[in-house]
Amino acid sequence: MDAALIPEGAKRCSFPKFTIGIAIVGAILLWGVFAMGLIWWKGLNQTNMNDYYGFAIWIWADLAVIAVGGGAFFTGLLRYIFKIDELKNIINFAVIIGFICYSSALLILAIDIGQPLRGWFIFWHANVHSMLTEVAFCLSAYFAVLTIEFIPNILENRQAQKVPFFHHLAHNMHGVMAVFAATGAFLSFFHQGSLGGVAGVMYGRPFAVREGLLIWPWTFFLFTWSAAAFGPCFTLLVTRITEAVTRKKLVKDNVVHLLAKISGWMIVTYIVAKIIDTIYWAMVTAPSLGFTLSHFYTNNSFYGYWILITEIVLCGVIPGAILIMKSTRENSKLRLIAIILGVIGVCLNRWVMVLQIMAVPVMSFDTWALYFPSWQEIATTILPIAYGIILIALAYRYLPVFPQEQELNPVEPATEVE
């Protein structure tokens, strides 16, 4: 039925099957949209946030999707600036994932603020001292870049290609993509960093605050570095999932191995920096404010040392080690474990840098504040996932996302139906 739109030489599941799949995920999406409507209509009282948890699950989701969406800018940087040519076989997909992540992030921000209709005040009345202002500017600009990066891929759709203008536009855009990749990398450096800065500059919160370089706290650099390190893990993970769902190999192993290797070395360097940062914070910064490390990890029913160890060792050191060693990296099972751990690790880091900050008491007579999201928060947090699945499904079905697909999956020439 939709065969005319499907890339030439690619085999796709039947349209009804596809529709059913989309409908199932679409139902979840609608649930999320309903919750979003409730929140916009009735206000943030629909959440379980409170005056202690002004930042909660959404901000975590926001930071997490931006972190894992970091695969787009970093892969783009490697592909177009460092000219690592193999990566052209995964760059389209990295861009799509990035696009999903960043559009989700913007949507979450629009839900999260108390006065969505005044959201543009962040640009109009911008406070240049605020990390959030920097986030807003860079995030919006980078989303525009991602859109530009995504467009040529869309225009490669079989029907679009028939329009000469689109055909030439796509071609020419490819030609100048290096400029956008560079812009994207620059913007990403700043907004990933300033998201880290959001936490690091809160000098009223000893759990969050970090010293740094000039106006940038160390979390600024750690966030950028971790996004670059773990973003490719997410790209690889989603590729692997897509391969599993489509029961097809879509990207050649050498490409995967290369990206995994780069990611591995990035993780290792990041985790060394993170360990140094943690030790310095635990031994110098926090004590200078009167806090011992145990203050942050005891006397409550959730946040124990386990979270620190899980984040740094289990989901940092281990995936880094697996990915830098050829033998383990090229073992598909171990590699999968590593990239899963890596994705969990960076998400956990963002969790800690949002929710644990809110949970830790600062005044000596204050108490730990724990929180559990309302269903509306959960639904709106799942919403981007459903949206992402649908967008990936559509892109995969109708766009030539994976240049190596046909080579890896040769098929009989498709019968023209229309």
Next chain:
Amino acid sequence: MKQENNKAYKFGMVIDLDKCTGCGSCMVSCMSENNVPFKEDESKKKDSITWMRVYKLTNGKSFPDTEVVYMPRPCQHCGGKGDHGHSPCVSVCPAVATDYGYDTGIVSQIYTRCFGCRYCMGACPYHARYFNWWDPKWPEGMENYLSPNVSPRMRGVVEKCSFCYHRYQAARDQAYAQGNKDEIDEENYQTACTTACPSGAIVFGDLNNPAHAVHEIVKPDPHPDPRNKHVVGKSRNPKVFRLLERLGTNPKVYYLSEREWVRKAGDNYLDGEWDKIKNHHGATLSND
């Protein structure tokens, strides 16, 4: 602020915790003065707008050695690190909806500017900032007591204690009307909590003005603390302390207590640290 001869005030407060009885007058006076709304269930304290909140502190000892003290906590009107006006909240607000008044030392909040990102709340370690999770609603007829001096806040914005800024404006207008541009009288500008306190535990005034009672009690040290360059305005009165002074937030709300455990509860200390620094007050040796 382009007015000439505009002298910089530094309004601040000192609260005598030995006098405070925890009676709640300051809280209600504040609510009534500032059109603070109320809702059916206000027992969830993490979702209950109280610009002035009174904390109950205990010394943690068991019966019968338990002691209790009440600690009223308005917005601390932090001067930020080095007292340069970069308060934890002001420096993070992306839309300049909260700002530091260099002429008064008051941290303002512009409700119509705020778009409810709540970053300021996360940045404030005192939990002095409150979000309007709900539309403010008054039972029919009760909106009649709302004061025109303070706008009721709409849903979705952050609010907090303003040191009754409208009273400052009124006092300034009065001073101008009387041809006295430079100086507003101490008694002409007092916050609603100060005047309501039946125990006289709250003293409010200009920390820069040696004639004001608050200055007399606090004796703020104008020099940075040699142990922590971010800390400015430390009290030279050994019984006076600030909340979380070590963070360098430089609050303009000071507390007074004869009880050592109370002063210690004002901040966080590593084991043994308190005994070393408990008698350290101000950068210079107090000779006044």
Next chain:
Amino acid sequence: MKVDRRSFLGLGLGAAAGIAVSPIGMKLTDDSSIWTQNWPWTPVPVDGEVTYENSVCSLCPGSCGISVRKINNRPVKIEGLAGYPINDGGACLHGIAGLQYLYDPSRVKTPLKKNGDKFEEISWDDAIAIVAAKLADIRKSGSAEKLACIADKEQGSVSGLFKRLLKTFGSPNFYTMPGLESYLELTAETLHGEGQTIAFDLENASFVLSFGAGIIEGWGSPVNCFKANASRKERKAKLYQIEPRLSNTAANADKWIPVKPGTEADLALGICAVILENKLFDSPATSSFKGGLNKFGALLQKEYTPSKTAEITGVNASDIEKIATLFANAKMPLAVFGKGRGDGAQSLKELAAVHILNCLVGNINKKGGAFVQPKLKYLEFADESMDSIAENGFAKTKAAPYVNQLIEKVNESSQPVVEALFVYNANPCHSLHDAKKVKQALGKIPFVVSFSSFLDETAMEADIILPSHTFIERLEDVPSCAGLAKSVVGLTKPVVEPLFDTKNPGDAVILIAKALEGNIAQSFEWETYEECLEEVAAGIWDSLSEDGFAIISEEVPSESVPVNISLLANNPATVQAQGDFELTLIPIDNMRLISAGISVSPFAIKTVSDKVLKGKDIVVDINPLTASGLKDGGVAMLTTPIGTARVIVNFNEGIMPGIIGMVEGLGHTFDNKYVSNKGININALIGPVIESGSGLDAAFGIKAKISKA
């Protein structure tokens, strides 16, 4: 032109691009944010001319001067009145929140008549006519004495009018709710003779020994007490607080002396024993003691040695001796009685035992001591016109000495003890012990008239409600009492026109009297209450109307007063808590709540800790040592001999083991979602225990058990 898919697409894209570059988008974005800044459902208070009006708050016996800020004649804020002789600028939270009572949508807005289970609105004329007709019937049937009245207090012209109505009607049955002033008068009468009352010079005392008096919990005249307490530091005065829990007063005191509840009298007597034994008393003062000082001394030496007292009270013997010595040697010692706010249940033995300490150390009528002085008298009512029914009826003995026994008698008797009841400024169905029984009694009374401004628990039981103005809308004389060293009469003035179809209760009484005709109407010849007040308070009217208050006395009384200790010398029994469970439930007076009369305001309840009220659950304090099997913050069932309630447990190191503390003033059941149906009323868990001899309800608590729910 052929409109195909492509051109349609092109047109759409073109239009979208056109709109995007036009100013429409920006305009809409701007407009939508301006709309959020002016949401029509967020009120915008109207500005206008600012005026201030002075008045006096009559929410509690404190009688503080207030200043009401008005905008265009619309009251917007209540503050303490600077320069007022009682509170000099300070104010309590309930007074500051006073406008929430004025504007309360659940006020009684017009006279109501009970019809079945519901109230229907009626006119004042009809309401007065119904009341008058009913009363006339009662009078005609020869049982005039069966008209009773429960008011909050004896003092003041409105109570005076109620008393006058009852007297001319032919009934002696005027009752007041328990209140500190009534205890002060009873104690004075017992120890010093009739017509006296007691006041405490807290502002000057150098050593205050408080037997549970919540000096900063709303005891006496609250703001005045706050001020006296706050000045303690500068005066270098000491406060020792004796009570089973670390109340705010205890926490603020120089020393907290935990004592087993109900043994305060024994501790006071134990201290007396040390003072007598060690000859620390003031000999000239004790020389005038009557009623058996030797007998008293012998009793103390036998029964109240430090070790015996220690055993009874839980205060160790050396502390008892130390306290006695400190107290007796202080320059201006002062022993203060009246547990909590002083308006709950009290035992006369305890009141007398504490006050005798003042007598022993000779601080009566001395600066910083206890003042024994004649009751405040500034009202001069002309003689009533009495007919024979009035004479006969009024001469009969009261149905019961105190309101508690009246309730008991109504419940027990098969004959109607009371045919008609007036309730003014009181909410016995919530404030008296065993609230359920009180409600039952009111149900048995054929005709109940409430003068309440609110549909409180008692008004709900009424047949007719004649709604009163709130204190913001009415004129009234407000005498200070409640142990205040100064005698001041304040004038509450109407600050605003009445919002609803309500009346000054004085006017309502005058209207009823006029409708009853005959001698009763003749005794109420004023056209209005205002005219009446001006006449009966003529002696101080000039200063009342000009200054807003009149100081009756502020000097230390100079008279020496006799002391009669026969009550104590006869070793009266100490009241025991009802029941035989292991633990004891005691009430807690919390400044942020109101235990008697009106309910708390929305603002005030907002200040209440989540360790007191959590959602709809009341939180009880219990020492962790006593809390075996319970979880801090967990739900538990609390059982007393008269009731069971679901509570949340709060482990508190500031309460003696074996005690459960529960706040008073919660658990209202009327229609106001902000303050009602929150927690439970402790008076539904504690029953009255009548002290033999005095007839007072002296239930300081009740035996209880608590278990995990």
